[in-house]
Amino acid sequence: MESESDRVPKAFPNLPLPTLGGKQFWTDHCWQAGWRLQHNAVTGHWRVLDDHNVRRGWGNRAACEALIAAQAPRTELVDDHAVILLHGLMRSATSMKGLGDAITEAQIGTPICFEYASTRRSVADHASALRDVVRSLPDDARLSFVGHSLGNIVVRHAIADWQSTDDQLTLQRLERVVMLGPPNQGAGIARQLARTGLFEVVVGRSGMQLGPDWSDFARHLATPPCPFGIVAGNLSETIPQNPLVDSAGDLVVTVDETRLDGAADFLEVACLHSFLMDDPGVQEAVVHFLREGRFPRP
Incomplete structure (x- = not known):
């Protein structure tokens, strides 16, 4: 306060x-x-x-x-389009830099790598900070989001907050959302690891919200009201699966956990969870979705 x-x-x-x-x-x-x-x-x-x-x-x-x-200089965005990139749990904005460079090269918008203390605060706190960042951008800027893992849950919480306050100025500017390895149905691995007692110490409140607290927490999340696409890692045919994960996935989030009704497109790739944003094929797919509202076809 x-x-x-x-x-x-x-x-x-x-x-x-x-x-x-x-x-x-x-x-x-x-x-x-x-x-x-x-x-x-x-x-x-x-x-x-x-x-x-x-x-x-x-x-x-x-x-x-x-x-x-x-x-600070005056903000000028490429094509009046801010593409905000959000890292995952226990990561930093640096992890999204390569993807940001791909967006810059494609000249489809200005990438903004949002930094947040993922293990030190709740998802609601992260979403509040994200809303502050959006508020600092030009009022006529078009807004897109690309999240990795927990970053997508932060975006969904921020959208729910805008909806709860009827912030039409922001909601009407939403263009696209691309979700990389999103735990849209919670994360089974977080529920398993939470039993150790050390999990919350390491990953903080946000990690617990993805795991044992998911059923109560999920009601605070919105489905994006704009076109959104989901990229899920699936390594089931290439390497042995993580015993802490109960079905096919990227060794952290299962394919089923990434799903969210209403998605404009869905893409499965053979990639580890931690490296989804660095995969050249995924970067190409993100750029294509931001431009076209769908992923490229083979």
């Missing part, structure tokens, strides 16, 4: 030092021409990174918002 003092700008002395961009502990709340406003899930402080991941300032939120508004 924001206090009165939080609204008074308070900046700390800063040296413009390079950073890793925020991994596991940092969540983006604003994106402006590659500059990012980030919040630390452990210390609670805020910082501003430029488009080269150099820290330009830090302090409370008010001070950092003022800094990014004053110093």
